[in-house]
Amino acid sequence: MHPALHLYIVEETTYSDGEVIIEEGSQGSWIYLILEGSAKVKKRTPKGTITIDILREGEIFGEMVFLEGGKSSRSASIVAAEGQVRVGLLDTHKLIDDYEALPSELKTLISSLMLKLRNTTSKVCSIIVAK
Amino acid sequence: MIKDREQTHMKKVLSYEKGELIIKQGDYGISIYKILSGKVKIFRTYDGVEVPLATLERGSIIGEMAFLNKDKDVRSASARALEDSELEVWHPRDLVEKYAQTSIVLRIIIDQALSRLLRINRFMDQLAVRKSEQKCQLKTKEDPWSSTREFYRKEVDIACQYRAAQGGKASSAPLTGRIKDISMGGLCLEVLPRNEATTAHEVGKMFHIDTVLPNGQDLNVTAEIVSVTKRPRAVRLGMKFKELPDYYGTKKTLGFFLMPS
Numbered sequence: 245m246h247p248a249l250h251l252y253i254v255e256e257t258t259y260s261d262g263e264v265i266i267e268e269g270s271q272g273s274w275i276y277l278i279l280e281g282s283a284k285v286k287k288r289t290p291k292g293t294i295t296i297d298i299l300r301e302g303e304i305f306g307e308m309v310f311l312e313g314g315k316s317s318r319s320a321s322i323v324a325a326e327g328q329v330r331v332g333l334l335d336t337h338k339l340i341d342d343y344e345a346l347p348s349e350l351k352t353l354i355s356s357l358m359l360k361l362r363n364t365t366s367k368v369c370s371i372i373v374a375k
Numbered sequence: 376m377i378k379d380r381e382q383t384h385m386k387k388v389l390s391y392e393k394g395e396l397i398i399k400q401g402d403y404g405i406s407i408y409k410i411l412s413g414k415v416k417i418f419r420t421y422d423g424v425e426v427p428l429a430t431l432e433r434g435s436i437i438g439e440m441a442f443l444n445k446d447k448d449v450r451s452a453s454a455r456a457l458e459d460s461e462l463e464v465w466h467p468r469d470l471v472e473k474y475a476q477t478s479i480v481l482r483i484i485i486d487q488a489l490s491r492l493l494r495i496n497r498f499m500d501q502l503a504v505r506k507s508e509q510k511c512q513l514k515t516k517e518d519p520w521s522s523t524r525e526f527y528r529k530e531v532d533i534a535c536q537y538r539a540a541q542g543g544k545a546s547s548a549p550l551t552g553r554i555k556d557i558s559m560g561g562l563c564l565e566v567l568p569r570n571e572a573t574t575a576h577e578v579g580k581m582f583h584i585d586t587v588l589p590n591g592q593d594l595n596v597t598a599e600i601v602s603v604t605k606r607p608r609a610v611r612l613g614m615k616f617k618e619l620p621d622y623y624g625t626k627k628t629l630g631f632f633l634m635p636s
Contacts (some may be wrong), residue, residue: 248479255385274462275484278405297491307484334480350470353407354485356436361492363429368495371502 245302249277252339253332259283259324264305265331266322273314274333275306276322281329286321287365289373294371298325310339312358319362386465391456398438398454405448406466408437413460419452421500423607424507428452428496442467443474443489445482451493507607528558529633535586537564539574540597550574554586559629561598561615568610576603576610581617592628 256279259265266272268288278301285297285305299305301320309316343351388411391397397408400419410433417437419426431437439446453458474482536549550573552566564584566576588594602613619625 246479246483249483252480297494304484304487307488311484311488338478339481339484343483346477346481347468347470347473350474352436353439353442353467353470356439357485357488357492360429360440361488361495364492364495364499367429368499368502371499 245277247353249332249334251289253277254335255333256330257333258328258330260328261324261326263324264321265324266318266320266327268318268321270318272306272318273309275304275310275336275339277304277332279330279332280300281327282325283329283331284323284325286323287319287369288321289369292370292372293321296320296365296372304334308358308362310336311354312362313355319365322329325360327365386463389462389464391460391462393456393458395456396453397456397460397462398450398452399562400450400453402450403448404438404450405442405471406438406464407442408454409463411433411463413459413462414457415460415462416455416457417452418455419496419500422504424500426496426498426500426503430457437462440489440492441471445483445486447521451496504607527633528556530556531589533557533586533589535564535584537566537582537584540581540583547574548584554584555611557629559616559619559626559633559634561601561613562596564598564612564614565609566612568605568608571610576600576612578603582614584614588628588632591633592632594625594628596625 265276265283268286278299280301281303282298283298284295285299286293286295305322306318308319346354391413397415398404406451410431411435412433415431415435417428417431417436419428437454438450440449440452444451531554533554534551536551536553538549550570552564552570555563555565557563562584564582570576578600581619582598582600584594596616596619598614599617599631600612601615604611604613619629
């Protein structure tokens with residue numbers, strides 16, 4: 245894990261197995277960093293909830309809303325997996341400052357990347373469910 | 376100096392005709408495209424199968440992934456104009472440096488999002504290939520030849536030689552293939568697509584097929600192609616025997632081989 249990440253942690257929280265860290269569709273702008281343990285990325289589909297990814301130590305989640313400008317809702321749920329997971333909450337103020345310092349072209353490129361991530365994730369879910 | 380700045384910000388408008396390739400997967404490049412008009416299909420090619428990722432329209436950006444990827448400036452997907460389209464293209468020369476100066480934490484977050492997207496795209500490859508294989512199997516089931524087959528069909532994997540039979544006389548040099556199943560009525564022959572370069576593999580063509588069955592018996596038959604199924608790396612031919620010449624004992628040989636053990 246990059247040492248700079250630790251400088252951005254403002255708070256640490258522990259979630260126990262199965263506990264929901266982020267709820268799909270809800271509002272929220274915290275960005276999390278997994279310090280210990282792992283978490284499942286789950287998405288709701290017409291045929292039930294499916295797990296689309298597992299995040300491990302050093303992985304960041306919750307960044308999509310932030311990088312999309314903070315207006316969107318959570319695209320997926322994040323649930324603590326395999327025992328307890330310890331996460332760090334990243335300093336949103338610092339990150340907003342970093343983001344605002346970017347040239348506008350760069351912001352455009354980043355939001356395009358986020359849009360693709362969001363759309364592709366939905367697409368892959370519908371393919372899995374259609375099977 | 377003013378001239379330099381103008382150059383780095385220079386945006387060109389390019390026109391693409393319907394069907395034209397805009398970006399090719401695997402090529403190097405970090406130019407950024409913005410769709411001004413038209414429709415663009417984004418797809419990957421994996422194991423010979425085209426994997427559609429998205430259809431983008433006016434206002435969408437293409438090419439930012441290669442720019443944001445610090446590991447390589449390689450295009451992860453291709454882009455093709457679905458209709459006559461106009462795209463604005465620019466080279467983010469001056470952005471490279473600015474992006475490098477951005478906070479490391481922000482860059483780590485973007486890197487992770489990018490690798491997640493690349494991982495999902497690779498997963499889409501797997502799903503698409505599986506789907507195309509299923510479609511091939513479905514076609515085999517549906518083809519007129521297999522569904523009307525009245526004989527017990529044995530699944531095998533036997534190497535064989537075959538050559539085109541024209542008017543009863545041997546023509547071109549022998550090719551190799553693998554027999555995937557065989558019955559008293561015919562067989563399924565799998566060949567490499569490159570075999571088609573020298574000999575046409577079309578419905579109605581006749582081939583002589585020579586092989587040695589796993590029981591050690593020689594089998595020489597003439598068969599006609601009744602179905603052709605293209606797979607990503609192979610062509611499957613459904614073949615029906617011309618009457619089996621009984622005087623060579625072919626019927627008996629095959630009959631014994633096909634007896635349920």
